[in-house]
Amino acid sequence: MQKRSQASYAAIQAQQHGLRSRLGFVVLVLAVGLGVSWFGVGHVLLALRSIFDWTDINLLLRWSGLLLLVLIPTAGIYSLVTQFAFWEGWLDGLPDPTALFPDSPPVSEHRCFVVYLDGIHQLERDHPPRVSAFLGLLDQQLNPATRLVKGLEAYTVLPVALAQDIGSAWFWRRLFALQEDHPNGWIQLIAAVLVQANNVIKVGISSDHRYGPIMNYELSLKIALRLGEVGFRPDQGQRVVLVGYSGGAEMAMGVADYLRRICRAPVSIVSFCGVFSGNQLLNQLSKITMIIGSRDPVAAFGRIAYPGRSPLLPLSNWNRALKHSCIERREIKGMNHNGLQGPFAELHRQAVVDQIVQAIESEDAGALG
Amino acid sequence: MEIQTALDALGGWLVQTDIGLGLLLLVGLSMSLSHVFTLLANRLNRRQIIVHLILDGLMLSVAFLLSSTIDMVLLATSASVTIHPSDFINGVAVCLLPAVFYLLVAAPYVGETIGLGIWVLMHLNVITLLHARFALPYGEALLLATPGYVVAVLLVWLLFRQGWQAGYSTLASQLSDAHGS
Numbered sequence: 001m002q003k004r005s006q007a008s009y010a011a012i013q014a015q016q017h018g019l020r021s022r023l024g025f026v027v028l029v030l031a032v033g034l035g036v037s038w039f040g041v042g043h044v045l046l047a048l049r050s051i052f053d054w055t056d057i058n059l060l061l062r063w064s065g066l067l068l069l070v071l072i073p074t075a076g077i078y079s080l081v082t083q084f085a086f087w088e089g090w091l092d093g094l095p096d097p098t099a100l101f102p103d104s105p106p107v108s109e110h111r112c113f114v115v116y117l118d119g120i121h122q123l124e125r126d127h128p129p130r131v132s133a134f135l136g137l138l139d140q141q142l143n144p145a146t147r148l149v150k151g152l153e154a155y156t157v158l159p160v161a162l163a164q165d166i167g168s169a170w171f172w173r174r175l176f177a178l179q180e181d182h183p184n185g186w187i188q189l190i191a192a193v194l195v196q197a198n199n200v201i202k203v204g205i206s207s208d209h210r211y212g213p214i215m216n217y218e219l220s221l222k223i224a225l226r227l228g229e230v231g232f233r234p235d236q237g238q239r240v241v242l243v244g245y246s247g248g249a250e251m252a253m254g255v256a257d258y259l260r261r262i263c264r265a266p267v268s269i270v271s272f273c274g275v276f277s278g279n280q281l282l283n284q285l286s287k288i289t290m291i292i293g294s295r296d297p298v299a300a301f302g303r304i305a306y307p308g309r310s311p312l313l314p315l316s317n318w319n320r321a322l323k324h325s326c327i328e329r330r331e332i333k334g335m336n337h338n339g340l341q342g343p344f345a346e347l348h349r350q351a352v353v354d355q356i357v358q359a360i361e362s363e364d365a366g367a368l369g
Numbered sequence: 370m371e372i373q374t375a376l377d378a379l380g381g382w383l384v385q386t387d388i389g390l391g392l393l394l395l396v397g398l399s400m401s402l403s404h405v406f407t408l409l410a411n412r413l414n415r416r417q418i419i420v421h422l423i424l425d426g427l428m429l430s431v432a433f434l435l436s437s438t439i440d441m442v443l444l445a446t447s448a449s450v451t452i453h454p455s456d457f458i459n460g461v462a463v464c465l466l467p468a469v470f471y472l473l474v475a476a477p478y479v480g481e482t483i484g485l486g487i488w489v490l491m492h493l494n495v496i497t498l499l500h501a502r503f504a505l506p507y508g509e510a511l512l513l514a515t516p517g518y519v520v521a522v523l524l525v526w527l528l529f530r531q532g533w534q535a536g537y538s539t540l541a542s543q544l545s546d547a548h549g550s
Contacts, residue, residue: 073476084409097547204478211477262548
């Protein structure tokens with residue numbers, strides 16, 4: 001007994017020692033990094049001063065700030081144009097809402113349709129390899145009566161991919177080419193950031209109470225069309241579960257109530273690492289399950305970025321849904337938003353899939369019970 | 370003869386206020402453009418949209434003119450300050466300059482914050498104008514400028530709210546027609 005306690009004491013000592021040395025290493029790296037940065041910044045400033053004087057630098061900074069202030073809203077406004085042109089019927093492809101589902105009886109025996117909405121990294125219908133592996137695992141673990149619907153582009157309302165978008169196709173194609181083929185890593189990075197910025201804007205539109213309703217309705221028509229293709233039929237006792245990762249959770253919240261009315265079926269949401277506003281009507285949904293990582297700063301930022309989720313606004317849609325107790329929270333220890341500690345990494349993949357499956361099946365059990 | 374004198378006076382006043390009225394018109398048009406998506410949400414056609422944009426722009430300019438008139442009347446009655454209307458409107462219109470960028474309020478997510486910033490800036494500008502030009506203490510300037518400002522906020526809010534409500538009704542009717550809910 002004494003031997004065991006000594007061993008555990010030694011293990012704790014070793015762990016503490018390890019932690020201390022890791023902390024020391026981090027402090028050392030930070031100190032060196034800061035030193036190098038200051039040295040670098042100093043040199044850049046000196047170089048700039050040799051070309052410009054302080055008045056010029058001040059002017060340059062002001063103009064850059066002003067340019068950013070104008071460019072960000074302008075990009076947002078441009079992004080809105082497609083949604084509203086689509087809504088107006090100026091672009092072809094807005095589905096006829098009365099003919100979304102074929103008249104034929106359901107072709108599949110599935111009782112539940114799980115629709116996956118990816119995060120802002122999504123560029124095209126095909127998911128990145130790590131997401132595909134995750135979805136493969138999820139598909140294996142779902143029961144046979146459940147069908148996983150993947151490959152939906154959550155950030156375009158048009159039935160075409162971003163690279164075929166009327167008006168901006170040339171831009172996106174060039175950007176994708178730069179992102180994939182340019183020899184300079186920085187250019188690749190900037191191109192990737194720009195592509196993701198487009199998806200971030202779509203998340204912003206979905207959460208905006210002025211524009212959200214129309215964009216979310218258009219997206220729900222697109223999802224309903226896809227559900228019809230895979231065998232879903234309204235009023236047949238089937239149900240829909242929207243699984244959203246990161247910004248996909250916002251899109252799921254946006255479309256959920258519309259989809260419930262279009263599909264005339266119960267709709268629930270399972271979000272993981274979700275960044276969402278909670279501005280939409282959520283009271284009528286069967287259930288919302290939030291799977292969050294204990295080390296996820298991005299999802300935590302969502303709570304600050306969207307005031308509707310703050311307890312200071314008790315009449316917000318999110319807080320009303322909380323009062324209806326249709327929201328369940330599940331936490332995965334140590335999980336981050338992405339990367340090696342993220343939900344698609346091998347470390348947490350299984351845990352996230354288990355939680356999603358449990359959330360879906362618990363609702364089945366509740367319905368049966 | 371009296372009518373001719375009145376028309377001459379009005380003409381003279383309009384010429385003197387050309388900068389102020391021009392700026393108010395520009396502000397009105399910028400605000401109107403910031404809500405162009407309301408008109409699209411209502412499924413208006415191109416010609417209707419252009420007509421609405423111009424009419425809304427004019428209405429918003431009139432709302433600001435009304436707000437300035439309230440300020441002027443309050444200034445004359447409460448602070449016993451007399452000022453020529455054209456001078457005052459020229460001054461107030463310059464205070465409303467930030468609203469020339471109101472177009473950016475159309476941006477999703479950040480738009481409302483930009484709008485809030487512009488409204489606050491406009492109010493502070495008018496208060497500073499009253500303080501600087503009429504030597505009123507800041508507290509009194511705030512009291513005098515607020516009623517007109519509140520009227521302007523209410524009118525703009527009503528106009529845009531009505532537009533969006535109609536847009537949502539269009540969406541709701543499509544949803545209920547197609548899906549019976």
